[in-house]
Amino acid sequence: MSAERRYRRLLRWYPEDWRREHEEVVLGMLLDDADAAGRDGPDTGEAIGLVIGGIAQHTWRRNDRRRTTATALIVAAVLALLYAVTVTWSPSTAYAGYLGPFSNPTVLVASALAVAAGLALAGRTGAARLLAVASVAGLVVLVVAAERSGWMGPGVGVLALLAPPALSGALPPKGVRGAARDAAAAIGLVLVLIGAGIAASYSALLVELVASDVPLPAVDLEIAAFAVAAPLLALAARWPLSRRSRAAGAAT
Template identity: 40%
Template sequence: MSALERRYRHLLRAYPADYRHDRGDEIVGTYLDLADPRRRWPSPADAADLVRGGLRQRLRAAGATDLIPGVRLAALLALTTAAFLAGFWALVEQNPPPTEAGLPVFGPFTSTGIVAWLTWLVAVALVLVAPGRPTRVAVAGAMLVTGAVLLVSPVAGLPRPPLLVLVPQVALGVLALAVDAHLPLAARTLPTIAATIGGTFAATAGNKLYWGSYRWTSEQLLPAVGAVLLGVALLLAAGLAMRRDWRGSWAAVALLTPIGLLSVHILAGAVDGLSGAPRPTYPTMVGAALAVGLLGPLVLPAAVALHRRRQRDGAGQLRTTPADPCPTCGARR
């Protein structure tokens, strides 16, 4: 066995064991036939293709064929939410604190956050004209810039948005990386519309929004946005479930982590046991954010495992119906 074949077989472990037993030789043989004889390692494209194929087969084996289309739906909702927030904050950044306040600024802007918000708006523009790889690259770039603002600004002695503002944006970006490359035009316009609404909302407040806006945003706007996102996800889940389409349900599960991070102020206030408008302590907010960040990603695989158990009949076989959708596009056969 050559080194290349051995490495292809290692990647083949992404598939369920019974599928590997039945078709493993055929799959590896196809890749070897198409590979350059001098190659010693699988190409990145081949590796990604094998892992994606293995994930689809595992989802099919679990009876969760709606999951990938559901995550793509969640990605569109996440990108739309991130676009609204970026549009809002890009306008807020243009209202720095008055000079007499003696607070640090970033040139004519409130903070270095303007760099991050502008990169997010570039990604929003790209999804309208070039969905797919260009949009995913732009979203990844916006996430990196947001992380750089978070890490570099304190070192350089420059003001930046609060941690509880930047972290949810990155979480939304992680999910937005799964945005569908074949979105219809109406869906592609949603992030642009959201960014425009966010900017208009900030503009209506005028000069009332300056350096204190980030604190107000983390306490008031972010939980409200999280509540709206949760409400939209649940409505979609209920509406699609009426047609025995479970994409909305999987989308709601996938969105729980960013929704939780958007709602950290409310969650931390509940932990502190305060009534009315929550005023949690900073350590409690950090603890709530860490809890959501660590536990949230476990919800989706746990939901898949639970779904798999419920889909098995008394003999341990997967229940299937003629209406099972394609695990890639969600189309009903």
């Protein structure tokens, strides 16, 4: 086996994104050092050092993803608690959908996200991610229930605000490019919902002016837009990165 192949096999201990960025440069340096030392490949000490370095890189990557999870869930929890305190706090009135002094049950989601953030900070990343996904699922149920029952929220806009950071914490992106794609997907989702809201307003006005006896569709246009756009944007944010990762792995 050639020296290059032996070094490449050792470098496979390193994460794929590290190899994409550094492998060729490091490989050239290793081959030059081996040639200068009169070796035809890595010696035992060098091989052990490369393996340990690769394991350390994987450990650092996992720690980065844990920090990303904690940061994203803290953002989601803060936004949810701000919404619960500043928007839904209404102790002097009562209406359908009220939960104690709150005008809708979103405070339950906010509490769950706060617990998820606490778990992430305590190092219980797996439990934190599961709770974040459950919180988003619960929020979806509340949005649909509010729309069907005439509650005072939460609306689709709240879902668009809280779901991206919560899901980004549950499924943390890889590197700066992944975070940028998540942010772009979140902005795109908000723009889609704004457009759906405007379209719904104009549609309602048009029906009222032209055919007031025609019933409006039972499904809220914003909910329909969210149901279609959210999975597509999430896929667009993650699929290209996964695809490139697999291609890079196959090439090496």
